[in-house]
Amino acid sequence: MTASNPSGLHLPELLTCDVLFTGVGGGQSPGGVVVANGVIAATGDPETLRASYPHARERRAGAIIAPPPVNAHTHLDMSAYDFRALPYFRWIPEVVVAQSAKRGLAGTQAGADTLARLGTGGVGDIVWAPDAMPALLAREDLRGVAYFEVLGPFPEAADETFRQTRERVEGWRRLERPGGLRVGLSPHTPFTVGHRLMRLLTEYAAGEGLPVQIHVAEHPSETELFRTGAGPLWDAMRRLRYPAAFSEVIGRDPAPDLTPVRYLDELGVLAGRPTLVHMVNVTPDDMARVGRAGCPVVTCPRSNAHLECGTFPWSAFAAAGVEVALGTDSVASGESLDVRGEVAFARRLYPDLDPRVLVRAAVKGGHRVTGLPTPTLRRGEAWDARYVW
Structure with missing residues (x-):
């Protein structure tokens, strides 16, 4: 040069x-x-x-x-999906479910190859297919965290689901290499993981030093669910044969002032400082709780816009002292795995936000979320x- x-x-x-x-x-x-x-x-x-x-x-x-920026939240196993911008409740059946045959190990490897080709500084990947985890841990061209995704809304099945998860995680941790990907956990969401399982997973992770990511407050219907125990999100869950009442999932009655963040905080989950992903539909109290707990947040601007979830309140989170990182979510909702595309989109989405804040989030925020040196x-x-x- x-x-x-x-x-x-x-x-x-x-x-x-x-x-x-x-x-x-x-x-x-x-x-x-x-x-x-x-x-x-x-x-x-x-x-x-x-x-x-x-x-x-x-x-x-x-x-x-x-x-190089870090892709702090993505779903590599969906990398073979076709991108479609649709409202949240159409996107799930018409994209996620309709293209499920494309999901798995092959997509994971293709997505990982793309990240390597882009020169990505690190990754926080949500691993849905168990057979993809060993393949990811064997790669020498990626750093960051591979979070195994866990779902389980039924309280009576919590102990067995936790036992199986712990057995898998302990086996995978023996495959970790210095400088490579680490194993983490991702209790999917506060409404798809029952209260007992959520506590078992997050307490185990805190005790073992495992990084954690949780999808929280992505769509407005999630906040409605915690307020009322009903709404379009619960209707969709019931079609998947979830418990008879939402109170069974969260172990308490919904309430007008209950939010997904407050629920996790009162359950003790935020004490372990998990990374909270999306965090679009939140209250000032939610942001204050996250700031006090020291939890970082990952935002995926393009995915949020494509699924009509709302706009992440970046300035308010910054004022609350919250570390913010950037992710692409899946190719199916974020369109690509290039975090530089998120930065470019965010510059248009937040015209009054200093662009230095966006670049810092993509680099330093991402490295901090994934436990990597900047x-x-x-x-x-x-x-x-x-x-x-």
Whole structure:
């Protein structure tokens, strides 16, 4: 990444961008990086760099210069699905169920290959098919967490489901490699995992140091369910032969002031600091609870828009001190596995939000959620073309 003058001497290049995030601090806008002989010589404000390196050849590199982003939440096993933007309650039967034959190990491997090709900095993948877990853990080109997804709304089956899950997890953990993917747990949602199973899973994870992701407050119907015990979401669950009443699932009666977040908090789940995914339909009290507990949140802007779930209240979560990361969700709802697409979409969705916040979330937020060290762009480090988004 250096230029040559007629005398054959290599001159440094000054690469400029709209947003620079070095992995440290909050980012810079505009920003620049001086590269000399394939090594980072300096980073910072372009004007300062021009004065310090007057002989550097300048060119605009791209909109963003930063370490590779992390896809903090996705479903790789659905990577063979066709994308369709539909309202939430149509998308589930017309996409998830209708294309279920495409779901599984082959999709997982294809999605993992895509992430590797994109140079993704890390991943938080929800593993639905048990046979996909060993295949993921064997890969040497991915880092992050593979969260095994667990469902089970019937309280009487909680102990057996937990026993089977624990047996699987303990076997998979023996396949972990230093620097590779770690095994985690994903109790699917507060309404598809019964109260006893939710506590068993999250207490076990906290005791074993297992990372956890839970889908929470994705669609408005979820908040309606916890308030009333009824609504379109419960109607859909009943068609899948769920318990006779929602109170059996959550172990208490719904209430006008009960939300999925408050339920998890009072159940003791938030004490383990799980990562909460989506968190679109929340109250100020919900955000305050999450902030006090220290739980990070992953938002998937394109999926939320495509399924008509609403808009994640980013500024309010930031004000509550919550760490935010970005994910794509599945190809079927998010359209691609490239988190840079989420950043570009979010810049349009949140025109008043500082774009440095979005880039930081995709990099540092994602690395923190997946337990990975954040790479840094600093003097003396080798330059990598993947740093240009």
